[in-house]
Amino acid sequence: MSLLKKSSWAVAFICAGLSSIGLSQETKKDWGLMAPSLFASHDSDSFDVVKVGAGLLPVYQSGQDYWGVSATRNFYSAPNWSAIGSQLSVLKRDVNPQNGLGYNLNVGVNQIHDGNILTADLNYSAVLNPSTNYEVFFTRDRVETQNSLTQGIAYNFYGASLEHRLVPRWTVVGMVGQQQFTDDNQRTHGRVKLIYDLFPEQGVNIQLRHRQYHDSHDLTGNYFNPKNYQEQLLGLGMRKKVSDWQLSGLIGLGRQKISDDPRTTTRLVEFEGVSPLARQVFLRAKAGYSESAGFNGPNYRYEYFQADLIFGF
Numbered sequence: 001m002s003l004l005k006k007s008s009w010a011v012a013f014i015c016a017g018l019s020s021i022g023l024s025q026e027t028k029k030d031w032g033l034m035a036p037s038l039f040a041s042h043d044s045d046s047f048d049v050v051k052v053g054a055g056l057l058p059v060y061q062s063g064q065d066y067w068g069v070s071a072t073r074n075f076y077s078a079p080n081w082s083a084i085g086s087q088l089s090v091l092k093r094d095v096n097p098q099n100g101l102g103y104n105l106n107v108g109v110n111q112i113h114d115g116n117i118l119t120a121d122l123n124y125s126a127v128l129n130p131s132t133n134y135e136v137f138f139t140r141d142r143v144e145t146q147n148s149l150t151q152g153i154a155y156n157f158y159g160a161s162l163e164h165r166l167v168p169r170w171t172v173v174g175m176v177g178q179q180q181f182t183d184d185n186q187r188t189h190g191r192v193k194l195i196y197d198l199f200p201e202q203g204v205n206i207q208l209r210h211r212q213y214h215d216s217h218d219l220t221g222n223y224f225n226p227k228n229y230q231e232q233l234l235g236l237g238m239r240k241k242v243s244d245w246q247l248s249g250l251i252g253l254g255r256q257k258i259s260d261d262p263r264t265t266t267r268l269v270e271f272e273g274v275s276p277l278a279r280q281v282f283l284r285a286k287a288g289y290s291e292s293a294g295f296n297g298p299n300y301r302y303e304y305f306q307a308d309l310i311f312g313f
């Protein structure tokens with residue numbers, strides 16, 4: 001039975017619920033077309049991922065406020081190996097473009113190697129008090145390595161974070177989370193980020209980041225899972241409006257420690273651009289490059305590009 005037939009009842013139910021919610025809030029909304037939706041990544045292990053999709057948005061206010069459905073085709077490749085999958089999803093997004101708070105929902109059915117799993121990407125953020133914001137999140141997806149895709153390994157990742165303005169120019173962000181893999185491994189995450197607004201009017205800041213996680217299982221060949229991992233990173237960040245475009249980025253250099261191994265160097269570069277909301281064409285694009293630990297040692301390299309282009313009509 002095809003993915004569409006197997007998942008049509010679930011998608012129809014979610015669509016009906018979201019439709020009633022969206023239409024009850026607004027009496028008149030435009031339509032939108034998300035085409036294309038792209039994701040591409042490459043790493044130093046020669047593992048490549050390309051995802052190409054399109055979506056129909058029957059309730060569309062802007063690129064930060066819509067709901068609809070999407071279909072994606074996923075292509076995976078490594079030396080002497082390849083696989084193709086697909087996904088059908090329901091989308092709902094309502095984010096305040098001024099402060100980035102709101103919610104995003106993506107629930108779907110993913111198929112590869114004749115096996116289906118229910119996927120989800122949910123997050124909700126809001127103001128707790130004048131100096132503190134919070135976020136809760138839940139993600140369910142496949143582990144995208146060759147062995148994990150072949151064996152059908154997935155994970156659930158849930159947690160929460162707080163962002164607190166200590167004093168003018170100083171902000172601290174903390175996150176705790178639990179990642180549960182279907183091979184019975186459990187990974188506990190902790191992250192802290194201290195931000196200093198170096199040039200507030202120019203949107204330039206300095207960030208000191210610490211992240212760590214602990215795995216309950218020893219190393220496997222399915223994905224990189226050291227018993228303990230730690231990283232401290234110092235970064236120069238930017239977040240600024242330029243001609244109503246929202247631009248943000250980070251360049252960082254750090255040190256990592258994998259269990260009892262010596263410390264080694266890490267690097268991170270990220271950039272994101274979001275176009276103005278007032279126009280009929282909306283673009284959200286993100287790209288990144290990182291050097292950290294992986295299967296074959298501490299110098300694993302990963303790069304990606306992601307973009308959504310939406311037309312309102």
